[in-house]
Amino acid sequence: MLSKILIANRGEIAVRIIAACREMGIATVAVHSEADRECLHVKLADESVCIGPAASTDSYLNVTAVISAAEITGADAIHPGYGFLAENARFAEIASECGLVFVGPSAESIRLMGNKSAARRAVAEAGVPVLPGSEGALESSDHALVLAEGIGYPVILKASAGGGGRGMRLAWDGDELQTAYDMAWNEAEKAFGDPTLYLEKFVQNPRHIEFQILADEQGRVVHLGERECSIQRRHQKILEEAPSAVLDGELRAEMGRAAVAVARAARYVSAGTVEFLLSADKTFTFMEMNTRIQVEHPVTELVTGVDLVREQLRVAGGEPISIPKRRQVRPRGHAIEFRINAEDPDTLRPSPGRISHLVLPGGPGVRVDTHLYSGYTVPPYYDSLIAKLLVYGKDRKEAIVRGRRALEMFRIEGIKTSIPLQLRILDDPEFQAGDFSTSFMERYMPEKS
């Protein structure tokens, strides 16, 4: 059992972790940059430590500062949240070396799943479908051309060390592939310091479906069903829901088994997410595994009643998952998460600034996870996510109706937010029909200038 946790993160996820810790009787230490003195997680934690200046490279990404803060406060564990150091294998390793429990999987699991081509190979060996593509890293553009001929175009180049869409290039024929190879190589080199590329068949208009996993040290691995995450913009999720409108019981069970197999292949312990591409003909292939708690985890919490952060903390303390062994986790009802970003809903430009007026929606079926308060200034240095509005209804229709009224009753003044964009998505007939793919948001993208 853990007794004091340092939360190596900020904003809403830090507040969320504090809530879980309080319910478990675990003391909390907040860390913060100089720009985050007034951030809510600092006010709500039992203790706080300033670890550096505003720039996240010097504070939230500063391994020495974070570990040192844990040491001077006597914390026995570190929860990394998402982003920042959450998927940094070296950080997990250092924490362990310093006698601190890392609330997450082992460094080995992080490292394996962080290397996209290695992960792809391990997953394929575990019998989970992957997209046709290169077995490991590409040797040259000629190598890519030969493989692409065999697989058939279109193909996509991805950085082995990649994520967030950088180092990704699509090619519809050999000429395009030749050019794309050099560009992707350079981008990957620049973004990740590692130019290694791999190649995959490109699926047109797929759905992005992910499965929530929980695994404990006792060797139990369970999945808690899927989240539909196809509503994305530049590979950033905007709205997530559960269940997905296109999965039936059989496909859900099959994909769930695959997700568990992936977790087992990675010797995974803790909460994690296995992402799949689902093509129009309902064939699914492994995309990647996220080795952390995710922004959209509350969607699963709402339909399963399982507190994922508490489970994660239990497992980190060496205890087994609390879900009764014989009980199949059976999602009930429908949940939607709306990410509320501090940004202009038309230009998508960040909109930091002072919150002059704030009204959070209440009433049945509504949950708001946020670090906002009236008078708080959203700093320009970090992610623009400022709140997660979650709604729950007995079915998708009720969740959509509830989502609209909650968005309408959510008032944020002083900055621009994505609330108007979310309302437009809800009014979209294709969204309402559940008939969409990852290309859905293209219609809402501002023209590139």
Place this chain on the structure above:
Amino acid sequence: MLSKILIANRGEIAVRIIAACREMGIATVAVHSEADRECLHVKLADESVCIGPAASTDSYLNVTAVISAAEITGADAIHPGYGFLAENARFAEIASECGLVFVGPSAESIRLMGNKSAARRAVAEAGVPVLPGSEGALESSDHALVLAEGIGYPVILKASAGGGGRGMRLAWDGDELQTAYDMAWNEAEKAFGDPTLYLEKFVQNPRHIEFQILADEQGRVVHLGERECSIQRRHQKILEEAPSAVLDGELRAEMGRAAVAVARAARYVSAGTVEFLLSADKTFTFMEMNTRIQVEHPVTELVTGVDLVREQLRVAGGEPISIPKRRQVRPRGHAIEFRINAEDPDTLRPSPGRISHLVLPGGPGVRVDTHLYSGYTVPPYYDSLIAKLLVYGKDRKEAIVRGRRALEMFRIEGIKTSIPLQLRILDDPEFQAGDFSTSFMERYMPEKS
């Protein structure tokens, strides 16, 4: 189906009704006094009308002003909320005469249940146990003495027109009853303009258990289980929960049947509540019926998933209750409501004023129904209830743990609130054990000065 509703109330319940209306596509009209221009329900409704000065007798209780506001805005229905005009039979009648749908039961039902001795008689005739006592009004103190000899002391005198503890007097012997009779008569006369009294056996340390009822025009009456409301102070509920720790399935079914019988005896249509006293030996007797939506209705919403205000609006529009006919409503998990009042937690004196800082708790299993926002000034003219914090957990233990952390993460600055008192209740071993009666709060009452 209703198309535009005037909400003849203010604060959190008006906001709650707006949420339900938005989900049903019903337009809303807020009314407000001059002191409530900045109240949240005014900001969130589609339209608003100022109906009078601060004093509620001149605004929220002003029948002409409310009806007139409905007429000039073209509303087709009036939702009275709770308090104010909610249980005023004459108001319900006038609304109907003016062609407005009154969202609640008929004037006849309100009138019957509003007269405590008449209600008692009707309920007894329906076969529901009532406390031994006078059949209707007492004729004199001698009449009271004779009855009391037969029933056995202690007995309690109550005003027929009463409520909220006024006109109530306890007597342990004939001498006390003689004195109590005159005092209760005078109090009732002063408080309600009607000195009529009735007499009942007094139950020592009972529990206050109430059942939620829904009834439609099609003649269907269902109950949605009980709420445990024994944590009271001066007959004002402070904390409510569901289910009650002392009801087993059999007793719940029996009391539920009794509650349905009461509703049928009152020819009840709409949402309503039947209150029972439950003595230590688990015998229950009818206390009264509240012919309105209640403050604590979200407790039942959390454990049943039924949106009571939406059901109430459906029924008012002539539609049947939406709960499938064959489905027994089976409460799941445990919910607690904490009433947050603007008051000093020690002296219990009201504490109106400006909210200078506000943080609402989020995370799993938390719901906040409130009209507060940072910068809002709580006026001194109305009820001190400013927020309802609701928590849900898989069992009572989890709900209590979650309640504590949510209360700790609920920050209200600028006024005093009952949050510290609620935390003290949660820490009470007898509360935690579920072992309490309506006398529980006596230990937390300030000394009378």
Place this chain on the structure above:
Amino acid sequence: MFKFEELCELIRLVGSTDVAMVEIEHAGGRLRIDGNNPVPVVTTAAAAPVAAPVTPAPAESAPTGSTGGSPAAVDAVDAEGAEGAGDLHYVLSPIVGTFYRAPNPDADPYVKVGDAVDSGRTLCIVEAMKLMNEIESDNTGTIVKVLAENAQPVEFGERLFAIRPS
């Protein structure tokens, strides 16, 4: 300019009310106190010797989204602008209802702009629940502006007429 205690009192006052800003220039000195309001609305007349013209945003103007209020509020501002605000008297609606300028659709209005009225003179009707309530002037003077529209709803406390007292 001010004593120290007076200054403190002023700051407390601004901080505890909804005033957005107070600015004072006097004898070469200048004082400005900004309150915490989203909308800056307080202005003072230029070189005025302190005191009077600290007129906050009129509380009587109808809130946004209000039913019958918006046109009236606009008119009220016009009236103030056109005529110089300080010396006008406003007749307010004592009830919620529908405003009528005449006793029946075919009759002449009770009063029109330019009319001299005595205190107690009937100015209009506000109908509520089928009852015709005659509204009387509570001042003596000249009707400068009619601020509500015939047959339109009015709120409690809404401005109906502007009168220049005589």
Place this chain on the structure above:
Amino acid sequence: MFKFEELCELIRLVGSTDVAMVEIEHAGGRLRIDGNNPVPVVTTAAAAPVAAPVTPAPAESAPTGSTGGSPAAVDAVDAEGAEGAGDLHYVLSPIVGTFYRAPNPDADPYVKVGDAVDSGRTLCIVEAMKLMNEIESDNTGTIVKVLAENAQPVEFGERLFAIRPS
């Protein structure tokens, strides 16, 4: 324009109410106090006879509930009070860690109050992850106060020493 105590009172007042800004110009002096801002922004004009020391609640002092901050914050205030704040220079901790005044438990402190130090002189050690980081003076002068306690944690940016520059 104001006495020092009066000025402090004013600042406290602005800080505790919802006033956003107070600006005063008088007899060639100018005072401006911004309230309610995350960034401290008090400035005074040079001409004012108010002197410099309008140092607001130091932003560097640790927030409530902070780990190692409280005693240091108290000391810092002492130092200001005792010595007249404006001309002091503070050496801040460039990292999170544990503060040591001496290279080892048996050794003498690197410096003590009253010592003259040059820029570049080692003042203390802040240990982070078993690494002993020598912290050097970034100014030349006299040590007026040691603001952190030996073997106690310090935050990033926390004040370690007060130096009167020479």
